[in-house]
Amino acid sequence: MDELAVHRYAPGPRARLGSGPPRSWSVLGEPSTAAERMHRARVSGAAPAVAVVLGEHYGRHADRALLQGLALRRTHGWPLVLVHRGAGGGSLLRAVALEEPGPPLATVELTCAGAEATVAEVARAALGDTRWPDPPGSRRDVLAGADGRTAFAHWRPSALPRGATAEGPVLITGGLGGLGLRIAAVLAAAGADDITLLDVTPPGALPRADAAVLGRLRARVPGLRVLTADVTDRAAVARTLAGARPVTVVHCAGRVAGAPVSDCAPGDLAALRGPKATGLSHVLAAVRHSSLRALLCFGSVTSHRAHRMMGGYGLANEILRRRALAVAPRLPGCAVVVAEWSLWSGAGQAHRMGVVAGAARQGMAPIPLRTGLDAVTRLLAWPRGPEHAAALLLTPVAYGALPTAVVDEGDTAGHSGRRANL
Numbered sequence: 001m002d003e004l005a006v007h008r009y010a011p012g013p014r015a016r017l018g019s020g021p022p023r024s025w026s027v028l029g030e031p032s033t034a035a036e037r038m039h040r041a042r043v044s045g046a047a048p049a050v051a052v053v054l055g056e057h058y059g060r061h062a063d064r065a066l067l068q069g070l071a072l073r074r075t076h077g078w079p080l081v082l083v084h085r086g087a088g089g090g091s092l093l094r095a096v097a098l099e100e101p102g103p104p105l106a107t108v109e110l111t112c113a114g115a116e117a118t119v120a121e122v123a124r125a126a127l128g129d130t131r132w133p134d135p136p137g138s139r140r141d142v143l144a145g146a147d148g149r150t151a152f153a154h155w156r157p158s159a160l161p162r163g164a165t166a167e168g169p170v171l172i173t174g175g176l177g178g179l180g181l182r183i184a185a186v187l188a189a190a191g192a193d194d195i196t197l198l199d200v201t202p203p204g205a206l207p208r209a210d211a212a213v214l215g216r217l218r219a220r221v222p223g224l225r226v227l228t229a230d231v232t233d234r235a236a237v238a239r240t241l242a243g244a245r246p247v248t249v250v251h252c253a254g255r256v257a258g259a260p261v262s263d264c265a266p267g268d269l270a271a272l273r274g275p276k277a278t279g280l281s282h283v284l285a286a287v288r289h290s291s292l293r294a295l296l297c298f299g300s301v302t303s304h305r306a307h308r309m310m311g312g313y314g315l316a317n318e319i320l321r322r323r324a325l326a327v328a329p330r331l332p333g334c335a336v337v338v339a340e341w342s343l344w345s346g347a348g349q350a351h352r353m354g355v356v357a358g359a360a361r362q363g364m365a366p367i368p369l370r371t372g373l374d375a376v377t378r379l380l381a382w383p384r385g386p387e388h389a390a391a392l393l394l395t396p397v398a399y400g401a402l403p404t405a406v407v408d409e410g411d412t413a414g415h416s417g418r419r420a421n422l
């Protein structure tokens with residue numbers, strides 16, 4: 001496991017932002033107290049800016065509002081701030097910052113009740129603070145709490161557990177995919193004899209190498225179930241998984257497609273998000289929770305580190321992470337962990353698409369298949385209970401720069417001579 005670096009995403013210490021100029025806000029998104037505050041903070045005649053205000057849940061309305069806001073930024077050159085209460089969307093903005101450098105982009109996440117009181121000041125500061133190093137794709141993500149307290153999220157080194165994994169039925173969504181099949185094989189080799197693979201792809205449509213893995217798996221696990229359903233179809237999932245009592249769920253269903261954000265329609269973003277976030281909700285709605293002891297979701301580093309053409313995929317993974325962590329309190333006896341992997345070599349989407357070598361040349365070393373699979377078995381021993389629910393960033397040690405870990409910029413505040421204690 002030495003080759004993998006494990007980091008946990010967590011709020012950092014308090015940050016002090018500078019102040020930003022008044023703005024003539026164009027407010028898009030959901031009606032809410034925060035949206036009302038942004039409207040009220042509008043100063044006519046001041047420099048224009050867009051505020052996209054979302055609530056706790058990300059859905060199609062959010063796709064529409066974000067893309068509409070980004071179109072205004074593109075057409076008029078206006079800065080854009082995303083304000084939300086847990087819905088997310090910052091990953092899309094980071095990809096835009098790479099693809100369309102220009103006016104500032106920022107995200108303000110309101111982390112508790114009362115944070116609305118200073119939302120307009122925080123939003124202004126997030127857009128207006130020109131002291132921040134701002135290379136393309138870097139983040140301006142601010143966590144805003146009560147009384148104007150602000151923080152940046154940052155990365156803390158973490159480790160994979162060494163405990164025993166729970167025994168019992170295993171359900172793998174996207175189970176006929178490159179990684180799903182290999183995970184099943186590893187769990188079977190470790191003694192799992194009740195494995196269900198759920199996938200939208202019927203087994204007969206598998207490429208030859210994957211069909212061979214499935215054949216060997218069937219030979220080793222006589223009771224292997226291969227179910228065909230689209231996880232975005234709630235009724236189909238409920239029908240297909242009726243009565244299922246998995247102890248372990250590994251949620252691997254997902255699609256990858258690349259396009260510049262400027263070419264994306266709301267439906268394109270929703271299509272990438274569906275198998276991951278909506279699929280997770282449907283699967284959890286279909287299975288019995290009482291037996292569930294481990295939920296491992298396959299996310300991606302792209303939800304934090306932007307890549308050109310991968311904004312929609314990064315967003316899908318961000319919303320998956322948020323959805324999984326939000327559901328943890330409803331799964332009290334279960335370990336919930338979202339593994340945000342960099343790309344894998346040896347099997348899976350990146351391997352199949354032939355992008356591993358190119359990525360490695362750009363400093364993004366891949367996770368070798370064996371290393372990743374060893375990590376999966378250890379992640380399945382993650383401690384149970386909502387208080388331990390976590391998102392982990394898993395990259396090879398040799399991986400290029402992590403998303404900037406901004407720890408505390410308090411010392412640099414006041415550089416402009418106008419120190420605001422937000």
Ligand SMILES: NC(=O)c1ccc[n+]([C@@H]2O[C@H](COP(=O)([O-])OP(=O)(O)OC[C@H]3O[C@@H](n4cnc5c(N)ncnc54)[C@H](OP(=O)(O)O)[C@@H]3O)[C@@H](O)[C@H]2O)c1
Binds near residue numbers: 179
């Ligand atoms: N491979 C990597 O380098 C890497 C890195 C980071 C994260 N991940 C994530 O890890 C997971 C597994 O990746 P992988 O490389 O094994 O990808 P994969 O080979 O494409 O497997 C994903 C499987 O999910 C299936 N699927 C897609 N939409 C579905 C739906 N609506 N309902 C049910 N099944 C659906 C796919 O079917 P179709 O083929 O028919 O679409 C495919 O069989 C994915 O979520 C991926 O985003 C992968």
